Amino acid sequence: MRKNCQFAFVILMFLGLLASCSQQATKYRIGVSQCSDDIWRDKQNSELKIGAYFHDNVELRFAAAYDSDKRQIQQIDSLVATGIDLLIVAPNQVSTISSAIDRAYDKGIPVIVFERKTSSKKYTAYMGADNYEMGHLMGEYVASRLNGRGRIIEVMGLKGSSPAIERHKGFREAISGHPNIQVVATLQGDWTEPTAYKTVKRWLDKNHDNGIDLVFGMNDRTAMGARKAFTEAGARLPLFCGIDGLPGENGGITLVRDSLLDASYIYPTHGDKLIQLAVDILEGRPYEKETKLMSALVTRDNAHVLLMGSEEVMNQSHYIEKLHQTASGYMKQLANQRTLTILALAIIALLLLLLLGIYMYYLQKARIQDERTQMEREQLDFYTQVSHELRTPLTLIEGPLAQLAETPDIMNASTATSDLLAIVRRNTHQLTQLINKMLDAQVGAPKSDMTSEEIDAITTRQEPGIQAHDIVPDEEAPTVLIVDDNADIRTYLRTILQGRFRLLEAKDGKHGLEVAREQVPDLIVSDVMMPVMNGLEFCQQVKSDVISSHIPVILLTARALSQHQIEGYQSGADAYITKPFSQELLLVRIDNLLRSRHQLRDLWSSRPDRTGNKPEEAAPAISEDQIENAFIGKFKKAVEEHIGDSNISVEDLAAQMGLSRVQLYRKVKALTGHTPVDLLRKARLTRAKELLTGTELTVSEIAYQVGFASPSYFTKCYKDEYGVVPGEARK
Ligand code: FRU
Numbered sequence: 182m183r184k185n186c187q188f189a190f191v192i193l194m195f196l197g198l199l200a201s202c203s204q205q206a207t208k209y210r211i212g213v214s215q216c217s218d219d220i221w222r223d224k225q226n227s228e229l230k231i232g233a234y235f236h237d238n239v240e241l242r243f244a245a246a247y248d249s250d251k252r253q254i255q256q257i258d259s260l261v262a263t264g265i266d267l268l269i270v271a272p273n274q275v276s277t278i279s280s281a282i283d284r285a286y287d288k289g290i291p292v293i294v295f296e297r298k299t300s301s302k303k304y305t306a307y308m309g310a311d312n313y314e315m316g317h318l319m320g321e322y323v324a325s326r327l328n329g330r331g332r333i334i335e336v337m338g339l340k341g342s343s344p345a346i347e348r349h350k351g352f353r354e355a356i357s358g359h360p361n362i363q364v365v366a367t368l369q370g371d372w373t374e375p376t377a378y379k380t381v382k383r384w385l386d387k388n389h390d391n392g393i394d395l396v397f398g399m400n401d402r403t404a405m406g407a408r409k410a411f412t413e414a415g416a417r418l419p420l421f422c423g424i425d426g427l428p429g430e431n432g433g434i435t436l437v438r439d440s441l442l443d444a445s446y447i448y449p450t451h452g453d454k455l456i457q458l459a460v461d462i463l464e465g466r467p468y469e470k471e472t473k474l475m476s477a478l479v480t481r482d483n484a485h486v487l488l489m490g491s492e493e494v495m496n497q498s499h500y501i502e503k504l505h506q507t508a509s510g511y512m513k514q515l516a517n518q519r520t521l522t523i524l525a526l527a528i529i530a531l532l533l534l535l536l537l538g539i540y541m542y543y544l545q546k547a548r549i550q551d552e553r554t555q556m557e558r559e560q561l562d563f564y565t566q567v568s569h570e571l572r573t574p575l576t577l578i579e580g581p582l583a584q585l586a587e588t589p590d591i592m593n594a595s596t597a598t599s600d601l602l603a604i605v606r607r608n609t610h611q612l613t614q615l616i617n618k619m620l621d622a623q624v625g626a627p628k629s630d631m632t633s634e635e636i637d638a639i640t641t642r643q644e645p646g647i648q649a650h651d652i653v654p655d656e657e658a659p660t661v662l663i664v665d666d667n668a669d670i671r672t673y674l675r676t677i678l679q680g681r682f683r684l685l686e687a688k689d690g691k692h693g694l695e696v697a698r699e700q701v702p703d704l705i706v707s708d709v710m711m712p713v714m715n716g717l718e719f720c721q722q723v724k725s726d727v728i729s730s731h732i733p734v735i736l737l738t739a740r741a742l743s744q745h746q747i748e749g750y751q752s753g754a755d756a757y758i759t760k761p762f763s764q765e766l767l768l769v770r771i772d773n774l775l776r777s778r779h780q781l782r783d784l785w786s787s788r789p790d791r792t793g794n795k796p797e798e799a800a801p802a803i804s805e806d807q808i809e810n811a812f813i814g815k816f817k818k819a820v821e822e823h824i825g826d827s828n829i830s831v832e833d834l835a836a837q838m839g840l841s842r843v844q845l846y847r848k849v850k851a852l853t854g855h856t857p858v859d860l861l862r863k864a865r866l867t868r869a870k871e872l873l874t875g876t877e878l879t880v881s882e883i884a885y886q887v888g889f890a891s892p893s894y895f896t897k898c899y900k901d902e903y904g905v906v907p908g909e910a911r912k
Contacts, residue, residue: 705733
């Protein structure tokens with residue numbers, strides 16, 4: 182299980198690693214805050230993007246303020262809030278958005294100011310062209326173009342933006358060196374064409390015959406706005422000069438080539454350089470704090486060539502862009518494939534885990550099976566060994582026994598001795614067969630048990646037949662009934678008891694009950710586990726029948742648990758002896774029980790409680806005493822009724838009580854130790870004694886009255902009983 186977990190952990194780590202490889206985290210987020218949105222900014226933004234392609238993990242976030250200070254401030258703040266790593270900013274005006282730049286810088290974000298300047302000192306680096314120089318060079322060009330003489334209009338860029346300030350300064354300084362060049366008007370623009378158009382139009386409206394030779398717009402769009410106003414006014418068109426010098430449609434170079442502008446000045450965008458500077462700063466490489474971008478004048482002479490070059494550059498840019506798009510497509514595909522690969526690997530890993538689990542399960546199962554087989558084998562070995570061990574002593578018993586049976590001593594010995602030997606031999610043989618069978622079963626099929634029929638076949642004893650026993654010791658010896666389904670046990674008991682007792686036998690409880698009722702034995706020894714009727718029920722029935730209730734019952738059984746003994750005593754048993762039992766114990770118990778029954782009772786006084794050796798804890802369910810008191814009462818009544826009848830016989834008394842002569846005889850004898858005849862005589866003599874002392878009747882009259890046929894026999898019996906003749910008793 183632990184190995185399984187380790188394996189799963191390794192797989193998960195591996196998958197995690199793959200997943201992390203599949204998506205490289207963006208390292209640098211660069212915010213670009215443009216002050217406006219136009220073709221110059223577009224060019225620069227696309228250069229920035231292309232520049233970023235060459236740097237792994239650079240993400241650009243663009244914002245354009247559309248010439249609004251307020252908007253630019255907001256945009257810078259929100260760029261900072263998104264968690265940029267560096268800010269590139271072209272401030273709309275010099276001082277208006279310094280606060281936002283300061284906030285970014287104070288948060289530890291490096292700031293690159295480019296192209297337009299800021300009054301804030303809180304920036305990391307500056308990159309841009311020299312606008313003063315640009316204005317100055319343009320002034321020189323204009324002067325030279327006009328051959329040092331002419332009237333010009335200057336249309337400014339956005340008020341407060343650094344290029345407008347610096348270009349104006351440079352331009353005017355250059356112009357001031359040419360006294361015949363007159364700046365007729367300086368009009369305020371804002372870098373856009375519509376504003377320039379409106380401003381110039383307004384001026385033209387006021388100054389119809391103006392004789393303007395040249396208009397300097399601070400960028401190409403401004404110059405073109407002025408041109409539009411002049412064209413619309415229908416006035417003679419002066420020369421128009423601008424700045425920016427962009428290639429492409431509406432770009433300054435194209436306009437110069439097409440003679441719409443006289444000249445322009447390339448205002449460098451260089452997004453590539455800007456990105457390089459940003460990455461250098463972010464990656465901690467040395468960088469220039471101030472980078473001046475170089476530039477060049479565009480005139481009709483070089484416009485064509487410049488355009489060709491620029492177009493080439495633009496084509497290259499497009500090509501790179503396309504390449505990038507294709508590459509990103511591939512990258513996406515690759516990422517998808519990687520995801521699929523990871524998924525496949527995950528599924529394979531799970532399958533492997535599953536297989537491993539199944540494998541471990543079967544391994545475990547096999548191990549348990551092996552252990553079980555091993556245990557069974559050991560058990561089998563043990564039984565086999567024990568069986569073999571048993572066979573050896575059994576062989577040593579069986580053999581000598583066979584030899585013993587052949588010896589003359591045994592051959593001539595008593596029936597009891599040969600009976601005993603036969604029991605031992607028969608049972609030894611059965612045991613040997615049983616063990617042989619067990620061995621066969623184990624060797625052949627370890628798990629197949631013998632069927633109950635087989636066991637029965639082996640253990641079924643030969644039934645020697647029930648017999649009232651042949652050795653009868655003497656007529657007066659007590660009778661013992663042996664009840665047991667095992668013939669050998671019966672034979673064995675017989676060998677123990679014969680000679681002392683007259684014996685009766687029965688093979689189960691039902692049979693035993695029949696014998697007990699008929700013969701009324703003096704004592705019963707019974708097994709418990711028997712077919713047809715078990716010993717407990719048998720005992721209960723014996724104790725609840727008036728004929729047999731007085732008979733002591735000894736239960737002889739292998740059921741040794743105290744619960745079994747309690748059950749035995751509850752059924753009314755007088756003693757409970759467990760097998761194997763001692764011969765002496767059995768005999769002593771029988772003697773004790775019989776002795777206690779022989780205690781003479783004075784039938785004609787109130788009967789004392791009988792004493793026996795029954796333990797107190799297990800009183801029988803049926804009160805034997807009640808039955809017997811009732812019996813004695815009934816007997817006394819019968820005797821007293823017939824006390825005067827000299828012809829009454831024991832049969833008559835028995836019949837009156839619903840018993841046979843034998844039953845009455847044995848019952849009365851067992852309870853009192855006297856025969857019914859004795860008791861009848863005793864009753865007559867007791868009555869006679871009463872009559873002698875209590876009446877005036879003669880001895881002869883009394884003799885007849887108490888059922889004596891002759892007075893002389895009465896006198897004899899009276900003397901035998903009381904030691905005096907009736908005549909003396911009267912005195
Ligand atoms: C672009 C632009 C250019 C001009 C520059 C001045 O937004 O207006 O045309 O040269 O900005 O900053």
